[in-house]
Amino acid sequence: MTFDFKMDQPQPRLLDSTRQGLIGTDMARPEGLLKVTGAAAYAADHLPEGCVHGMLVRATVTRGRVTAIDEGSIGDIPGLLGVFHGPKFIRNPAQGMAGESPIRPDTEVHFHGQPIALVVAETFEAAREGALRLAVTYESAPAEVDPETASEVESDEPDTRGDWDDAWGKAAARVDLTFRTAGHVSAAMEPHAAVAEWQGENLLLRGALQMVATNRLELADALGVEPERVRVVSPFVGGGFGSKLGIGPEAVAASVAARDLGRPVRVVMARQTVFDAVLRRTETRQRLRLAADADGKLLALAHDDRISNLPGEGFAEPVSSASRFTYDALAMHFAQEVARNHRTPSGSVRAPGEAVGMITLEVAMDMLAQLLDIDPLDLRLKNVATSHPMTGQAFGEQRLADCLTEGARRFGWADRPAPGTRSEGDWLIGAGMAAAARPNALQESSARVRLTPWGAVVETDMTDIGTGTYAILTQIAGEMLGLPAERVEVRLADSDFPRSPGSGGSFGASSSGSAVFMAAKGIREKLARTLGCDPDDLALQDGIARGGNVERSLADLIDGELGETATVGPGKTAETHASAGFGAHFAEVAVHRWTGEIRVRRMLGLFDIGRVLNERTARGQALGGMIWGMGGALHEALEHDPRTGHIANRDLANYHVAAHADVPGDITADFLPVRDDHANPMQSKGVGELGISGSGAAILNAVHDACGARLLSIPATPDKVIAAMEEG
């Protein structure tokens, strides 16, 4: 039976009265021992019988046409099996949730590094040699690669509220700044990988993917086969961060070659190809304007931005997303320009929008506090939005002010010395803070739960990309059905299982979790009927059911197996109420007086994510996000060759992701106890991206506090810090 549930009204807080005591605990990850012993098998760990190796070939022109691929140029390589290209090959990974094939450019080239062919050989070494040596000729066309000078710029009508001129005109203090952020890559540690295996007309694709249901549709569409013939599995994924939302060129190329050769084909992107060919985060130029009265009450807030993408790619980084609802102002203005260019196309990289937008808003708030001579904490507290300023919706729950005040207390914000008064040798010490916000959503999701005499089995095509899905779904099912974690088995990421939205947009845990919750709730109702009690009186714990003065073991109560499949989706509460995660960041930094080096010494984040499903996995997500925010603020930048747009620093030696030595030992993340009754039946909100939102701003604001340097361009590398110190 299928149980359909739409979130039309707040649901009882059932998880506050269930007895198992699993939900919200810091239970260790059930799959953890597989990971720490090397037993967890990721896509590229599969080498089925007869499997051969493919290497992608990249375009070495920015724009134009492939006029010839000379297979004879590598015909001497022993073990060479073929060179594949043609109309099925996709240009770039699908954008998240596309559900259809990305553009298939055939012989056209639209960016430098675009995968144009696949060389397949018996060994990896031979395939690599072939891909490097293959002779390709092009007809090259001119290409614009600089977003600042692009001739094609698209813009929509701005989103506005109130009378801008009036609000701006009567202000006592104004900030008007331009902020620049460099492009970023997800750089998941697992390179994109696919192992394609045809069994007759049916394709089994083992991939490194975040959203198997839509990935299956995208792959089937690209190949021109019925989706029913395609099965996608991805039970372990070595990080995603948005880069594995859509099907990628490696999966399509492997499938094409495997079909032709009649043998399984494995394609793993070289790390350099991951940089060239996977969607990047756009660079941004932002203009942020704030105006306030003498008390610090915001009158006007404008956040306008310019981003870039390849012509024809629909994704646009929602830079001002959190600026629309974090603070309230009489007049607001949000405008975006998309410059079309021929760099690697842009798409989702962890916290699209907030990762680059919130840092700008929160640096501007710090500047406004300085102008008004108000404590930055107080300025924020005065302006926290109580309802969504642009839509008028009430918030399901919004505890930003509590995060700010309680975070400040734990950090010792009030005790910090005056700006610019602390030093240790050549190091200048400062403290800074910022707010965090990110929208939360419930997406349609299905799950099947089966209760057997042994325990419960959960099945959904949801993925675990390190986020903790195996843990939280175990906890939800165990909590709802009164079973210890050892008696719950969670099976994920197989497109044969009930469909979930997958991992992305921080909606995975709440959406797939709600489906498991509702399926288990259906089973509880059946158990109550069998026991002869009201579902509200049913108590389940450690495999024992109690209700109406009866006590029986679950194994006795069920006749073989009790199953329920639930599909949940957003309903009326998504219209009446806005839902978002909130938080506060505090940071202490040291800035070297002479070299401009910034060392982060301490970070503290306190968040409102509704109900915490697993304390430890949620903390991991929050800390990971905070460190990403730090990396974006201090280190990460895609460098594009100004002539070709090509990514010059296309590996992990030249694109610096945070390493152990960058991360202070004193870094903590914690959560307020909150329930968002309008978000979903579990009262939870997303956490995967919230930690990034604003964390870099706390660091940049601390840098200003330490040395007076106001950084308006990230990454804040030492050259910029020294220049800003000289100005400041």
Added chain:
Amino acid sequence: MRTTLTVNGERHDLSHDERLSLLDAIRDQIGLTGTKKGCDHGQCGACTVHVNGRRVNSCLTLAAMHDGDEITTIEGLGTPDAPGAMQASFQACDGFQCGFCTAGQIMSASAVLEEIGRGEPSHVSSSLSSIDGMTDGELAERMSGNLCRCSAYPMIRAAIARAAEAAE
């Protein structure tokens, strides 16, 4: 060409392309896929194994250079049913998220404890002759060749510190 490797105590006679890296030998020829390839260029540490007792980026060295060598991989430290001490500590402290860098982190971490035990200084040690012991700064410095994009760094260092304490 032919090379003999002893991996986790077991002897393997390989017949292979001269260009085969030690990493690909371990993963694709011997079939021990716990060791991961994150970059193939010595930039991430995911492929860290022990060669004759010292940590090595296995992607940066050819299999042919290790004829007769003793190699230890993540599978040699324990199994899901009987994890080794460092592995158990990573599980206890949640020293990972996606798990892809984890084999490298654990292989590096267990080598780091031995390097500190032998008194080998690092860049942050206060002098070449005396190191400051198992401080967080020493661990952070010595582990910096192992990237974790999930950024589980705080939990990884907690796991190493816990394993070091347990070993004392």
